[in-house]
Amino acid sequence: MQTLSPRNVYWQGLRDALPFMLVTGPFGLVFGVVAAEAGLGLSQVMAFSMTVIAGAAQLTALQLMREGAPLVIVIVTALAVNTRMAMYSASLLPHLGAAPIWQRALIAWLMVDQAYASSILRYERAPVLTTAQKVAYYFGIVTPVLSAWVGGSLAGAVLGEAIPPQIPIAAAVPIAFMALIGPMLRTLAQATAALVSILGALVFSGLPYNLGLLVAALAAMASGALVEVWMERRRRA
């Protein structure tokens, strides 16, 4: 059997990830437009998208800043959206843990949902790749995914200033978020968490310092986990 060089595997990853440009490109565009509308400068939009690289968390931070929430609340709530990255990190460790530290740091910086999902699928499939090949595949995946994200953000930031104020760009944010949520609503536990989150946020919207959302999120996480445990018990019984 012909052994694949890391270069071949890199191109394989790049080809596999091309369809994801249709996801990260438009999302970058939405973030760029919304951020420009909120008053962020071009350099701020680009710094945000290139250093944080997390659409949902960036939109969350933007929304809370617009509402005038205190700094701590903005950071804690927006980072809460990103805690799933720690789970991806744990899940990739058996595959990439042997790579040099600088490569692991680069992998961490560029970690997004699509990169995690595609690489883990490939890593768990035959033929088994070496660590160097796995790293190459990962960088192949992130190349188109993040080019589209950064390009979309740039286009959005530039376009955002040109869009007349009559067009309700603000409405794009809830629609973009709900488009992300829909495909994740697969289990009763996920649906319960979403429902508790909505009800909690509305009920606690009067709490000071935008604390209502954090309270609602904690309640939603707990109810999602409880429903999961309950469903598991029922299945076993």
Add this chain to the structure above:
Amino acid sequence: MIPEPGTVWLVIALMAVGTFLLRFSFLGLIGARPLPGWLLRLLRYTPMAVIPGLMAPQIFLPPTGASGPNWLLIAAIAVTLAVGIATRHVVLALLVGAGTLTALMLAVAYWV
């Protein structure tokens, strides 16, 4: 409300560091030590716990100066969710949802 530039830069910097630490956690810092099961179980629900609640007031509460909720937005959100659940396709849901809202707003502007 437009945030102060200094505040925005601070938020960007803190989020960049915080997000990197979350992503680097196991790969670079913690290593192979496993997290307790109950914590992993809770973490699974964070996106679903934060995002709907973040958007709920904007979707369901009346906009400033309006007497009732924005029913056109609520209808567009319902369509977005339905398409997302049925097709599991994020961009398709986004496009159909945005298209629905635009069509509804044009229809209302024309007929009402």
